[in-house]
Amino acid sequence: MSTHRLALGLATICVVLVASSGHARAESAPPSAVSTVAAPLASAEPSPAPSATPTPAPERFSVHAQATVTQQYHGGFPAAYSGPQSLNPNPDTAKTADGTLYLGARLWKGGEGYIDPEIDQGFGLGNPAPPGQMYNGTYGVAGFLSGEAYKVGRDNSYGRIQRIFIRQTFELGGEKQTVDPDVNQLGGSVDAKHLTLTVGKFSTVDVFDTNPYAHDPKNDFLNWSIIDMGAFDYAADSWGYTYGASAELVSPHSAFRAGLFQLSVVPNGIEIEHVPLQQSSVVVEYEQDTSFLGGHPGAMKALVYEDDGYFGTYAGALALAQATGTLPSTTSVRTTKHVKAGAGLNLSQEIATGVGLFARVSAMNGTYEADDFTEIDRSIMGGISISGERYHRPNDAFGLAGAANALAAPAQAYFAAGGIGVLIGDGGQSYGGEHIYETYYKVGIGTHAGITFDFQRVFNPGYNLVRGPVGVYGARYHLAI
Secondary structure, three states: OOHHHHHHHHHHHHHHHHHHHHHOOOOOOOOOOOOOOOOOOOOOOOOOOOEOOOOOOOOOEEEEEEEEEEEEEEOOOOEOOOOOEOOOOOOEEEEEEEEEEEEEEEEEOOEEEEEEEEEEEEOOOEEOOOOOOOOEEOOOOOOOOOOOOOOOOEEEEEEEEEEEEEEEEEEOOOOEEEEOOEOOEOOEEEEOOEEEEEEEEEOHHHHOOOOOOOOOOOOOOOOHHHHOOOOOOOOOOOOOOEEEEEEEEEEOOEEEEEEEEEOEOOOOOOOEOOOOOOOEEEEEEEEEEEEEOOOEEEEEEEEEEEEEEOOOEHHHHHHHHHHHOOOOOHHHHOOOOEEEEEEEEEEEEEEEOOEEEEEEEEEEOOOEOOOOOOOOOEEEEEEEEEEHHHHOOOOOEEEEEEEEEEOOHHHHHHHHOOOOOOOOEOOOOOEOOEEEEEEEEEEEEOOOEEEEEEEEEEEOHHHEOOEOOEEEEEEEEEEEO
16 A cells, blocks of 8 residues: 555544544533444444433443345346346346344443354345356346345355454543443443544444435345445445444534545455555545434435555456457456545435435446446435334334436446446446336334335346346345344
8 A cells, every 4th residue: 555545544543533632622512313333234223323311331241133034036027138247137036144143342441342253145136057056146236136145155054253343432521321232332321522443344334324214234225226325335345344443533413434444355355455554445424413394303424435456447458358359357457556536425314203315426436447346436316214103113114215326438338348347247238327216114023023025126237228127026034132
């Protein structure tokens, strides 16, 4: 990693640390809708902001668990042709299953440690392999169909440690607020103003780009470009996790976050870069509370990121293919490090009790191949979420959303020439924007279990006008304790 990149990443986190000294002297203010602790997304739902109630004794240990099974099916759909990474045009079904144990302990004053062992099995929908070979899953749609599906899959179950990290919170003053016990969150109390540092293995989107209505594939939407910014090419291995550090400076009505994370060894790779900061990503996010429509809570977040790694350029891959008479491949042009930048806005706003609107818009430099997320250079999405508490079913939920994803011109030329990427590659492309609509209804079974029925309609899957549209039906079974 170049000296200026190292300085940028470390300096950004240091800004948060230095700024915290001024906040320690600020006046006390009322509680905020901004979350006051960094609780990774593994929880069944995003943790609510702590409330100003009598503070309980700090929880010393935390044990939680979850199990989720997701089945998806699509019927046959029109396709002029298919390639190695196309969605199967014939009727197909795929299932994923996972179980996670969440263990936490209070280590010292303000210090907490967490470890999340997990068992996974199954595949996302994709392009079935010939008989006797492994299913080729998680292919064919840039805004992929299931946040429960990884870029790898197995017929047999296997275990991994998905998260192992330490969190340190520094209290900076303000009214004491209760922190409820939750997944990867020890119960207790925290000052309204505080600084939280997290170091270890976790997901970038545990901390950044969170949204209370669309961010949890175990309980709300499933589509990748609805639960996250489509053009946020964040650092991650094939399961969505990486090593890194983040700092969050939280005040009653705002928050500032900065993070430095390791990219994968090669784009879309299983392994994270072994050399510290050799290939890395810097992320910065500012969050501001909103209070519209009679004081209903909401938030606006602005995020920017910069990835520094060995990415292939689409133009370079095309030039090499023309010179050698072969199909273009970015794998052959990853000899030089490049810097890729992107940004996005994330909005959430309650408009009535139990009813929330949400939206995201994001864009990135489309010169380079996708690294650790998916092939989306421009994306806009929005939707509505309605809690069953509106009709005396407090554990039920309904959601409706749409996303429009696009590729930049260099990527369009690459895929039209037969190139393949992280998730897409039809062997050709008649370009058209990828449009996705998703709706779900979750039936809560008590407070710990639920069954969700999901439907997605995808137009131009893989940005190809001669493929689709396709309807995808899903059922998700989730248990959390």
